[in-house]
Amino acid sequence: MPVSAVARRLGVAPATLRTWDRRYGLGPSRHTGGKHRRYGAADINRLELMQRALLRGASTAEAARFALAQAPGTVPDAEVAEPFGLPEPAEAPDRSLARQLRSAALAMDGAAVQRLLADSIADAGVLASWENVIDPVLTAFGAGWDGTHARPEAEYLLSECVLGALIRATPVPREPRNQRPVLLSCVPGERGALPLYALAACLAERDVGTQLLGAAPPADVLAVAVRRSAPSAVVLLARREPVAEPRLFSRLARGRQRSRLFALGEGWSRAALPGKIEMLSDLRQAVGRVEYVLLGR
Structure with missing residues (x-):
């Protein structure tokens, strides 16, 4: 099956499959006569195992390692494999919390979801909470279980609660360490801004001031916002290939005030970006690079 067909079957974006292939080696193993590669049954089984591990609370990297460790075609029983070869919750409280968060969302218990998110952020900080709890559960909901969508009403509830938790975890620095703000925005047409809210919260924890445009503005509006705010x-952020337009950076680079430009998200292709645009692969790298480039630490 081609990547587009596998993406439809699993309920994920083609860009997500390409990211899993590039980062973790969970890609197609069959070759056709042309340049295109095709997913076989064993490849798809591994992706389904990865989805199950994500729903159990594993991080993306852990889920990928688990899927790759299984014999081709193996689909372990959900009860027998609990918790999919991962350490027990007592050894890994973040995984236990991820499972609790998923269960609370599926039960449509908004109060419990909010409490779990608040506890995770208070205990571990935004970055660790995003990597080990929030993002794995969001990814699992978006991916679905065995190729089906995992209750969209629960995904909507979880997304709204995550948004609120991240906003509450983003204080405005009284004395930001950067003189000019960091402007964070989705590209036109992008709908999922939660990684930007997580980035704003992480930078706020480090007293770095940001200016966030959560609703993706049109290109003209974004260009004016950059010109007027002089970030x-x-x-x-671009999470889907169809909305990632590298030429947008050229519009933002015009004017007297120069800004460092970063591309975040799996929608971007490094090869297609202009030479001076820096690619950020994930939230941890984004936090580290922005802080280092602006402040040298």
């Missing part, structure tokens, strides 16, 4: 850096 020290601009981070553009």
Whole structure:
């Protein structure tokens, strides 16, 4: 099966499958006569195992390692495999919390979801909570279980609760360490801005001031916003290939005030980006690079 067909079957974006292939080696193993590669039954089984592990609370990297460790075609029983070879919750409280968060969302218990998110952020900080709890559960809901969508009403509830938790975890620095703000925005047409809210919260924890445009503005509006706010850096999020337009950076680079430009998200292709645009692969790298570029630490 081609990547587009596998993406439809699993309920994920083609860009997500390409990211899993590039980062973790969970890609197609069959070759056709042309340049295109095709997913076989064993490849798809491994992806389904990865989805199950994500829903159990594993991080993306852990889920990928688990899927790759299984024999081709193996689909372990959900009860027998609990918790999919991962350490027990007592050894890994973040995994236990991820499972609790998923269960609360599926039960449509908004109060419990909010409490779990608040506890995770208070205990571990935004970055660790995003990597080990929030993002794995969001990814699992978006991916679905065995190729089906995992209750969209629960995904909507979880997304709204995550948004609220991240906003509450983003204080406005009284004395930001950067003189000019970091402008964070989705590209036109992008709908999922939660990684930007997580980035704003992480930078706020480090007293770095940001200016966030959560609703993706049209290109003209974004260009005006950059010109008027004169940010020290601009981070553009694109999670889907169809909306990632590299030429947008050229529009933002015009004017007297120069800003460092970053591309965040799996929608971007490094090869297609202009030479001076820096690619950010994930939230941890984004936090580290923005802080280092602006402040040298």
